[in-house]
Amino acid sequence: MKEKIVLHDKTFVPFISNEEIEKAIDELAARMNAEFKGCEDVPVLLCVLNGAILFTAELMKRLDFPVELMSMKLSSYTGTHTSGEVKTVMGLTGNVKDRMVIIVEDIVDTGNTIVKIKEILKDAGAKDSKVCTLLLKPEVYKQEYRLDYVGKSIPNAFIVGFGLDYDELGRNLPDIYVLGQ
Numbered sequence: 744m745k746e747k748i749v750l751h752d753k754t755f756v757p758f759i760s761n762e763e764i765e766k767a768i769d770e771l772a773a774r775m776n777a778e779f780k781g782c783e784d785v786p787v788l789l790c791v792l793n794g795a796i797l798f799t800a801e802l803m804k805r806l807d808f809p810v811e812l813m814s815m816k817l818s819s820y821t822g823t824h825t826s827g828e829v830k831t832v833m834g835l836t837g838n839v840k841d842r843m844v845i846i847v848e849d850i851v852d853t854g855n856t857i858v859k860i861k862e863i864l865k866d867a868g869a870k871d872s873k874v875c876t877l878l879l880k881p882e883v884y885k886q887e888y889r890l891d892y893v894g895k896s897i898p899n900a901f902i903v904g905f906g907l908d909y910d911e912l913g914r915n916l917p918d919i920y921v922l923g924q
């Protein structure tokens with residue numbers, strides 16, 4: 744891992760190594776493989792763009808049951824803070840009517856995005872949905888929805904890397920870095 748990363752006007756320092764991220768994904772995939780083993784319906788893996796793109800790819804190649812991939816793009820963050828309003832930048836790429844959907848998120852913070860996706864899926868007639876997030880900020884998340892699969896809980900800090908960005912930069916970093924002092 745690099746000692747520090749500079750993106751735009753801010754400096755970030757090492758937080759979670761790629762090795763640790765991969766271990767968390769191995770564990771999530773093992774749980775999902777056990778729970779979806781022999782499942783008759785083919786679930787939809789819903790990648791929430793852009794942040795979850797690397798996580799979805801790493802998770803998906805570890806799943807040993809049939810899955811279909813769909814995506815959608817939502818946005819709420821500007822800079823290092825949430826605007827509180829979740830905008831649909833691109834809607835669902837497929838038909839989820841009567842399907843079981845596994846929502847794949849990079850990080851759950853306030854949970855506003857999850858609430859919005861659950862609403863969209865309900866309106867689109869999905870049979871059921873589960874949430875799989877690589878990271879969770881439990882101090883911030885106060886919504887009622889159960890988060891079915893959580894890779895790691897982290898403190899309320901702003902992070903970048905492994906898909907997560909600061910104003911669109913940093914997504915390509917294999918490790919995760921946190922905003923320095």
Ligand code: IMP
Binds near residue numbers: 819820848852857908
């Ligand atoms: P929520 O709707 O507040 O739960 O926020 C979810 C979305 O905000 C995530 O999918 C990320 O795109 C973004 N986000 C939340 N926390 C961070 C962070 O620490 N760094 C970068 N993006 C974040």
